[in-house]
Every structure is written in C-alpha cells, then in structure tokens.
Amino acid sequence: MFESLSDKLEHALKKLSGQAKINEINIGMAMRDIKRALLDADVNYKVTKNFVEQVRKQALGEEVIKSVSPAQMIVKIVHDELVKAMGGEQKDINLKTSRMPAVIMVAGLQGSGKTTFTAKLANLLKKKGRAPLLIAADVYRPAAIEQLKTLGAQIGVPVFSIEEKDALKAAKQGIEFAKQNSKNVAIVDTAGRLQIDEEMMAEAERLKRELSPEEILFVVDSMIGQEAVNTAKVFNDRLDFDGVVLTKMDGDTRGGAALSIKTVVDKPIKFLSQGEKVDDLDIFYPERMAQRILGMGDIVSFVEKAQETLDLEKTQKLQKRLIENEFNLEDFYEQLQELKKMGSLQNLIDMIPGLSKVVPKQEIDESNLKVIEAIINSMTKDERQKPGIINGSRRSRIAKGSGTRVQDVNMLLKQFMEMKKMMKSVTKMAKSGRKITAQNIPFNRLMQP
Structure with missing residues (x-):
C-alpha cells in the first residue's frame, strides 16, 4: 500500500539528514520533491499545495529541540500534516438510535x-x-x-x-x-x-x-x-x-x-x-x-489483528516447539493457516516497521503459499513430522500428488531447513539477550519462489 509514495517521501526527507539546521534552501529542495511525490500519487493539486505550504511554514518556524535533528523534526511535521489531511482522528460509525434497528x-x-x-x-x-x-x-x-x-x-x-x-x-x-x-x-x-x-x-x-x-x-x-x-x-x-x-x-x-x-x-x-x-x-x-x-509501520494494528485472529493456545505451543527445536512441516503448515487468517501478506509486512524494506514487494508472491500447501498436503504424517526421511522417490511421489515439480518440493524442503536454522538462531539470540533486528534475520530468503 502506497509503496511508490512512501519511497519518494523517504527519498525527499533523506536529503535533510546531516543538515545542521533548516533553512530556505534545503527546505525548499525537500518541499519540491515532496510536492512532486504527492502529485505523482494523484493527490488533489489544492490539497498538495496547502500541504507543502503548511510543512514549509512550520519547518521554518520551528525551534529544533537539542535532542532532535532537523531531519527528525521535518519527519514529525510531515507526519502530523499527513494525519491532519486524512481527518485527524478516527471516526466511528453512528449506531446510536432510539429505534431498532x-x-x-x-x-x-x-x-x-x-x-x-x-x-x-x-x-x-x-x-x-x-x-x-x-x-x-x-x-x-x-x-x-x-x-x-x-x-x-x-x-x-x-x-x-x-x-x-x-x-x-x-x-x-x-x-x-x-x-x-x-x-x-x-x-x-x-x-x-x-x-x-x-x-x-x-x-x-x-x-x-x-x-x-x-x-x-x-x-x-x-x-x-x-x-x-x-x-x-x-x-x-x-x-x-x-x-x-x-x-x-x-x-x-x-x-x-x-x-x-x-x-x-x-x-x-x-x-x-x-x-x-x-x-x-x-x-x-x-x-x-x-x-x-x-x-x-503500524505495530498497533498488527497486534490487534493478531489478537483477533490467532489461536493463543496454538501460538504458545509453537513457541515451546521453537525453543525445543522441534519445529516441523506440520507446525509450518499450521502457522500458514493462522497467517492467512490475518489477511494479505503484503499488508502484514507493511505493518511491521522496516520489514517492507527487507522483503521487497517483487519477492512476495502469495500464490506460492498455495503451492506450499499442496506439497505439504501430499506428504504422509511421518514425512511432515520428520522431513529428513524424504528421499528421492518420496519427492517424486509428493510432486506428482501435489501437481508440482520435484524442483518445487526440493525448494520447499531447502527453504524449510533455512527457516528452521534462522528460527534456531533467533531463539538463541532471545535467550542470550542479544538484540533481534530485521538486519540479522534473512526474511527475504523465505519468500523467494
């Protein structure tokens, strides 16, 4: 959602990073780029003009707090103007009535x-x-x-x-x-x-x-x-x-x-x-x-959606299996079903700060989930619980049963093993108290077709 606009605004605001102070010249350059980004996004011309004027006026009139850089201050001003342009506060539908319904x-x-x-x-x-x-x-x-x-x-x-x-x-x-x-x-x-x-x-x-x-x-x-x-x-x-x-x-x-x-x-x-x-x-x-x-990102919405849709008991069970390094293809399949309940994969990625930069849009193909499901559904219970036993003949049978190629089965098993290694390393980081960031988790390797 809004990928192009987000990228252009980020590019415009980056030009202010490293600036010691905001002045007519650097704010003018940034506002020119922001105006172009908004017009390219098909924002109404009058709305765009007013938006840029308001940001410029506030930026030149703001006294920058010592602990905040000029670039951070502009981001805050742009954020506040975006909120204002979209209505300021969330408005509920009106269901109050003395009659029914x-x-x-x-x-x-x-x-x-x-x-x-x-x-x-x-x-x-x-x-x-x-x-x-x-x-x-x-x-x-x-x-x-x-x-x-x-x-x-x-x-x-x-x-x-x-x-x-x-x-x-x-x-x-x-x-x-x-x-x-x-x-x-x-x-x-x-x-x-x-x-x-x-x-x-x-x-x-x-x-x-x-x-x-x-x-x-x-x-x-x-x-x-x-x-x-x-x-x-x-x-x-x-x-x-x-x-x-x-x-x-x-x-x-x-x-x-x-x-x-x-x-x-x-x-x-x-x-x-x-x-x-x-x-x-x-x-x-x-x-x-x-x-x-x-x-x-939008962590609040992500958490709310997770609370509404995810099965708490299943999630706790998964955490336990991850810690004990017992995560298998049955668990993976179960988590895919939980993830699907939360809606569009791209939408979920957009909600997590920084993740959309780590996982490029072109690497997200939700049709891959259907292929993965078909392959796992063609496995026996033993194969799902113990992927290591899946040899060449089993792979051929699974591919035939799922309507896919042996290469697809090989790719899934390879990605699953990579993911399991990643989860093991994340669990170790959590246990040791080491900070977990998007940079030290190779998310993009899991999404490739």
Missing part, C-alpha cells in the same frame, strides 16, 4: 466493491456482538442479490430480498423484518451504476429521505485516484453522506484518494477494504496510516 445505508458506483463491503461490515459488527441483517436493495442487478446471499451465508448473517424491482419497498420491508426478528442493525446495499446518472442519485435521495438512516457510507474504488475524489464530491452534494470507505487498497493504488478525499468533501474515511475475504476490512486510523506512508 439502526439503519446503515451503503452507496457507491457499480464495481467499487460496495456489495462485498456491505457483507464485510456485517461480519465486523457481528464480531462486536451486534445482530445485523443485510438488505438487498440493489434490485436491478440479480447478480448483486445472489452475491449478497452467498456472502451472507459465509458469515452467518441473514439476507432480506424481494422479487420486485422496487428498492424502497425492499428496504422498508427489510427493516420491518429486522424489527420482527430482533436484528439491531440493518445494512442496506443500494443500487450502483457504472457511472453517475440522475436516476440512481434520485433513488438514493429517496431512500435517504424515507429511511432516515443513522449512517450513510459512500464506497469508492481507491485505484481510480483523483476520479474517486470527484465521484465522492458528486455523491456528497446529493446525499450528504457520513463517511467514506476506500476499497481495493491492496491493489496498485497511488494514495491520492486517501490523502485528498477528507479535504475535498470534508467527510472522514471510516474503513479500508482490502481483498475479497470477509475479514479483509480495517477501521481507518489517520495516524496509523500516516506512519505506514512514512515507512514507520
């Missing part, structure tokens, strides 16, 4: 990931103890209703729909159904179009007027950059929505929407949707995102 209306263009997000939100609310109902009010596209029903079945959340092509009727009857079945949140998936048209906007306005939702969320594809901001402005002028959801953040997004949308429409980003899995939804925290953009 609380109504959330989800709007956006077709293809933005709106229906998928609707199910992800229901899944998140269910985990938080709510009883959600999904309402299929995108009545013109049968595929949308079927998609919502499929997703609802995956997360164990009921979906209300009708046969008639009447969005308002579907929404009203769905809310009544929620009341009668003790559902305290009704999430209405409204119709989208491939482009903005009067009919869609008029229907969305009518739904807002008749349903009086507690929350209206606008879903937009972050990959369309500046156009995402323009679309948000049109929707906000008509609907006055409450918050933005940025989707497809795991794609090749340049960051323009995330950095521009709050300033242009004055509405907070509330969620980031990444990937197709129902768990791939993150609450948006401006400060955490600023840290990630500046390459500082």
